[in-house]
Amino acid sequence: MTGSLAGLKVFDLTRILAGPSCTQILGDLGAEVIKIERPDVGDDTRNFAPPYLPDDQGADTGESAYFAGTNRNKRSVTLNLSDPEGQALARRLLADSDILVENFKTGTLEKYGLGYEQLKAEFPKLIYCSITGFGHTGPYAARPGYDALVQAMGGVMSLTGDPAGEPMKIGVSIADLMSGMYAGVSILAAVNHQRNTGKGQHIDISMLDTHVAWLANQGMNYLATGEIPERLGNNHPNIVPYQVMPSADGYFVLSVGNDPTFERFCEVAGCQNLLEDARFNKAVERVRNRDHVTETLNEITRQHPSAWWLEALEKAKIGCGPINNLAEVFDDPQVKSRDMVIEMDHPATGSKKAKLIASPIKMSETPAEYRLAPPLLGQHTDEVLQEKLGLSAAEAASLRDKGVI
Numbered sequence: 001m002t003g004s005l006a007g008l009k010v011f012d013l014t015r016i017l018a019g020p021s022c023t024q025i026l027g028d029l030g031a032e033v034i035k036i037e038r039p040d041v042g043d044d045t046r047n048f049a050p051p052y053l054p055d056d057q058g059a060d061t062g063e064s065a066y067f068a069g070t071n072r073n074k075r076s077v078t079l080n081l082s083d084p085e086g087q088a089l090a091r092r093l094l095a096d097s098d099i100l101v102e103n104f105k106t107g108t109l110e111k112y113g114l115g116y117e118q119l120k121a122e123f124p125k126l127i128y129c130s131i132t133g134f135g136h137t138g139p140y141a142a143r144p145g146y147d148a149l150v151q152a153m154g155g156v157m158s159l160t161g162d163p164a165g166e167p168m169k170i171g172v173s174i175a176d177l178m179s180g181m182y183a184g185v186s187i188l189a190a191v192n193h194q195r196n197t198g199k200g201q202h203i204d205i206s207m208l209d210t211h212v213a214w215l216a217n218q219g220m221n222y223l224a225t226g227e228i229p230e231r232l233g234n235n236h237p238n239i240v241p242y243q244v245m246p247s248a249d250g251y252f253v254l255s256v257g258n259d260p261t262f263e264r265f266c267e268v269a270g271c272q273n274l275l276e277d278a279r280f281n282k283a284v285e286r287v288r289n290r291d292h293v294t295e296t297l298n299e300i301t302r303q304h305p306s307a308w309w310l311e312a313l314e315k316a317k318i319g320c321g322p323i324n325n326l327a328e329v330f331d332d333p334q335v336k337s338r339d340m341v342i343e344m345d346h347p348a349t350g351s352k353k354a355k356l357i358a359s360p361i362k363m364s365e366t367p368a369e370y371r372l373a374p375p376l377l378g379q380h381t382d383e384v385l386q387e388k389l390g391l392s393a394a395e396a397a398s399l400r401d402k403g404v405i
Contacts, residue, residue, distance in 0.1 A: 003030020004366035008191065011090075011097040012036060012074060013114075015043040017147070017173050018131045018207065019103035020070040021180035026099070026187065027073030028359040028368040034093065034384055035071065035375070039078040039405060042377040043067055056350035063348045068374040072344065072356060075372065075380035078405050081112045085404045089389070090114060094123055096388050098194070099187060103131040106141050116202045126200040127190040131183050135206030145207045150175040154211030159218055163231045178214055179207040240286040240293050241265075244323070247306040254301070254309075255319030259283055264316045269300050338362075346373040381405050 008031040012023045020035075020043070027033040037043055049064035077093075080086040091114075094100065100119075102109060109115050116128045130136060133145010151157050151169045161168030183205045190201055212219065218229050221237060229237055236242035241262075245254045256262050259282060266272045274280040274296070279289040286293045301309060306322065313320040324332065330341060340360070343353035359368035385391040385405070399405045 002366065003028070003369050004363065005191075006030035006366075008032065008099065009097045010034065011094055011100045013100065013102035013104070013109070014131070015103065016045055017070060017176040018179045018183070019101055020045075021177055022129075022131065022183040022187070023074065023101050024070045024072060025180070025184045025359070025361075026101075027372075028361065028370070030366065030369060031099075033074040034097075034380075035074040035076050036079050036081070036090070037076055037377060039080055039378070039403060042076075042078070043071070045070075046377060053346065053349055053354050054352065055348065056352035061346075061348040063346070063374070063376070068346075068354060068356060071374040072370065073372050074375060075384055076375035076378055077381045077384045078378035079381075080404050081109075081114065083402075083404050085399065085402070087112050087114065089385070089399075089404070091119075091122070092389055093384075094119065094126065097123075097126065098191070099127045099129065101129045101131070101183070101187070105144050106130075106132050106134075106136050120200070120202075124200060125194060125198060127187060127194060127203065128200065129183050129187050129190075129203040129205065131179050131205045131207070133207050135209060136204045140208070147173040147175045147207075150207045150211050154208055155215055155219070156211065159215075159229060159231060161231050162233050167231070175207050175211050179205055179210045182210045182213070235290065235294070238287060239283065240290050241297055243294070245301040245309075246298055247301055247304060247309055249305040251323055252301075252306045252309055253321045253323060254313070255321075257319065261318055262286070265313070265318055268312050268316050268318065269297075271300055342370055344370055344373040347376055347379070378405070 005026055008026070010023055010026055010031050010033040012019070012033050012035040014020050014023055014035075015037070023033050023035070035043075045067040046064055048066040050060065051065045052060040053063045053065060053068055055061045079089060081090060110118065116130070119126060119128065132141075133150060134140035134143055148169050151174070152167075154175065156174070157167040157169055160170060183203065186203045186205060190203060194200055218237060221227075221229055234244040239257060241254050241256050243254065244251050254265070256265055262280075262283070263275060266274055279285050279292060310320055310322060322328070329335060335341075340358045342356050342358045344356060346354040354373060356374075361368050382393065382396045385396055386393075396405065
């Protein structure tokens with residue numbers, strides 16, 4: 001391994017999305033990740049299907065696309081943590097680990113003797129990262145966390161959707177993904193501290209905390225004014241026009257970030273007369289007169305098809321773009337040129353390679369690596385136990401018969 005995190009060893013007790021997305025980032029950057037899964041069951045997302053990865057005959061492999069999306073560059077080891085022998089094996093594996101990442105409900109791992117306070121004396125250098133719905137402190141600490149629940153409680157649903165309709169969640173599990181991202185950043189900071197001091201620490205990542213943190217300008221708008229922001233649909237709260245615009249044959253996105261750009265838009269659109277109107281010629285006034293400005297500009301953009309607008313606006317260096325479906329996204333020349341789809345050999349797909357979404361991290365000296373396809377359940381159990389603990393095939397078979405692995 002030659003990635004920037006080569007040499008780091010991660011004991012991965014995560015499942016579903018928040019934790020696995022974090023540990024996949026670490027794996028892509030070169031860390032060795034051993035994913036611990038329940039025997040016979042595995043990560044819950046192995047059953048979040050269909051769809052499944054297709055094999056070389058186009059048939060379902062039984063390997064869920066959901067699981068494959070966040071579990072490459074990991075070796076899968078099945079281990080029964082509710083069994084004392086399984087707990088003992090986990091502690092032995094931890095002796096060879098730099099980082100433990102888990103996203104169980106608060107208090108769960110303590111039942112198995114694997115909580116941070118139970119491990120820190122024995123493993124003082126261990127970085128122990130917990131990702132939970134609400135963190136390890138506070139009145140909600142014992143509650144389970146789910147993406148849609150956190151989107152609702154964290155405020156983003158109150159900001160999303162048609163103003164005349166119901167609150168809407170975002171179309172991907174953004175609360176999970178952002179907590180995984182913050183966890184990854186925190187782990188890298190802890191690694192630096194570990195290297196400087198020889199000490200590990202506990203990282204307590206709350207999905208609700210991270211959700212509140214990325215309310216960003218909308219959260220700050222409320223803190224500055226005390227006024228609850230209303231849903232604006234596709235409109236920006238602080239910039240107009242910065243939204244979906246109708247065309248003669250559909251829709252496109254227009255992003256006008258300042259007054260000089262708006263002046264260029266008016267030149268392209270042939271509506272320079274609007275610059276003489278105080279409601280249009282200053283950014284602040286366009287926001288204050290949002291409804292009138294939007295209605296006026298919508299009538300203008302309806303005069304030409306989307307392709308006309310995109311070509312003309314791009315020539316004038318005005319932010320704009322098509323509203324792509326996923327087929328168009330993955331066929332986009334920019335997405336293709338950035339190699340955002342990779343293909344990997346997979347033990348379940350035969351001669352057909354598995355298509356996966358690539359890492360967006362581009363580094364000149366230590367680029368992301370794609371070493372291991374998303375593993376089959378327990379694919380590496382015997383290999384890892386022999387390599388790390390020196391267990392023989394007979395010992396592994398005995399543990400398997402007892403349901404420990």
